[in-house]
Amino acid sequence: MLFIRMLRRVGLSPACGCWTPILPVRFLGISPRQIPADANFHSASFSDTDHPRVLITGGLGQLGVGLANLLRKRFGKDSVILSDIRKPPDHVFHSGPFIYSDILDYKNLREIVVNNRITWLFHYSALLSAIGEANVSLARAVNITGLHNILDVAVEHNLRLFVPSTIGAFGPTSPRNPTPDLCIQRPRTIYGVSKVHAELMGEYYHYRYGLDFRCLRYPGIISADSQPGGGTTDYAVQIFHDATKHGKFECNLEARTRLPMMYIDDCLRATLEVMEAPAESLSMRTYNVSAMSFTPEELAQEVLKHVPEFQITYNVDAVRQAIADGWPMNFDDSNARKDWGWKHDFDLPELVTAMLNFHGSETRVAQAN
Template sequence: MLFFRQSRALATSFRTLATTATHPADVAKPRILVTGSLGQLGIGLVSLLRQKYGNENVIASDIRKPSPEIKAQGPYVFADVLNMQQLETIVVDNDINWIVNLSALLSAVGEQNIDKALAINMTGFTNTLELARRHQLRIMCPSTIGAFGPTTPRDLTPDLTIMRPTTVYGITKVHVELMGEYYAKRFGVDFRSLRYPGIISSDTEPGGGTTDYAVQIFHSALKEKSYKCYLGPETSLPMMYLPDCLEGTVDFLAAPNHLLKQRTYNMAAFSFNPREIAAKIKERIPEFEMTYAPDFRQAIADSWPKSLDDSKARQDWGWKNKFDLDAMTDDMLTALKSHHK
């Protein structure tokens, strides 16, 4: 019995060391594979990672053919996260140390394509997680405010709380968080995840999320001077400007393993509702008018937090946003004016 207790204690110690000590993926010059790299986050994240680690060390991948401009910027491979053998060949042949898995169907699109969302968001992620175990890789896969649900506290939602999502997207992201944490504890995998809020970007088109109105409204304001919003005027949600999201993600990826007290962190910058962002735009474009016609996405938004408590991310690895609502509004309008002349 004594031997059994000692063995169990020793095994527990080894598992603790595996998640806190220096990991094989703690390398100064990593070789990084980014899946889903042609999406809203991928293009900018690949660019920022290449600036930090060198073009040749960041391999972009997706299931679509890239534009000539994208392909000219650095290595690109066709990679389907559902094809485990193909992924493993890429990892081995390219000496990959880190995987950033951005392959996912977002909330609104996922509700229209449940089978596809389950396959990509769960099976695809599990494939990359298993590769991280086999080859001792660092793996980062974003989570989302959609992992929360209507029974979650909605104001300053903490990292650890009730998680009962009502969308297939949210359910798959809870799977990501729990499986990643399990692999970290069971196998010592360096798994990391950030719960992203709504991401606002001037660089790419919206990807089918419930918070996409916060991007579409800028295009419509410049082009048509009006916008019909599919959420009600008082629907407050956590948001973040893409440059902050990308910079924070790169910092999180690079953070030494011993600084991380948990595997998944909330990450946010500010919250606003459609009425508030419309008012900010109207200050800058006086003729802009907003109308409202809530659809099925209203119920999704009503199940999500109004604001996030991301104090642990700020404390543990130094997360800090640069853009507030006014600075983001100014930058978005400036960036998009050239597209709508």
């Protein structure tokens, strides 16, 4: 009798031995916080359509604005709300709905989801690898406690949830060349530990409560019109800026440090594709995605083809180098390619051309003014 009561409490039926989805619903309180009447909602219409209604957390970092642009093209401007704890620049504020949201404030998150009838959530808030090592307790709060809030709000409101993971979810004892989806994961940064936790918690909530959790492990992402937020792969963004502006670049990783990388357009397209993939095509809930892999000296050689006077020097940052030395060198993304048809567009030459075109035109505009 006692045993049956225990089974019921954890949601197991003694007859079939199977799980029933008892939700981890928190105490239902009413948040004193209301979204101000003058919030920048651009008269969002929430009439029922086939389109998802999207919330992006941590949306003012390197990737969020680009993701909002892509999703707004597909689902309509007012269907996608960008949020962050920072103040948006004017062009972002005027490009579509923006709202303040601190992922550590659960009631505020729930209020936003309810008031805007959110159906898809892209959870981008995080402290990245290098900045996380400089502030472990904040990284632990944002990346782990914040994730718990996101998971709970997603399961409570039946959201489709995307959480990005990273090459940083692997460590020195993982196979590094190539790194498959399923292998040893013993990262040595708080960032990596929090991302392994996110992968496992998301998958657990999927199997335990039916949460539609989807996760891609991104490589280092390279973008032209947004700055990286404190990672180990940041050099591969800064190099283009310095090459066009100064003709030289000081790299904080060793010349032969090989890491997987991806152009932002590929990254954001992969994110939308996995979110739109039919559930039955997903044999897993966490996938590696990859495009290319290079070292600083290989990247510099490619830049040199366009900027003949370009020079690279090295001044190695010990923290970033130690992190990079434990990360994958090549990423095996064959499961993503097989299951939902992932295919990258940008290899190293196309990436370098796209980045230099952007920065070159910016520099020419600046010189003309």
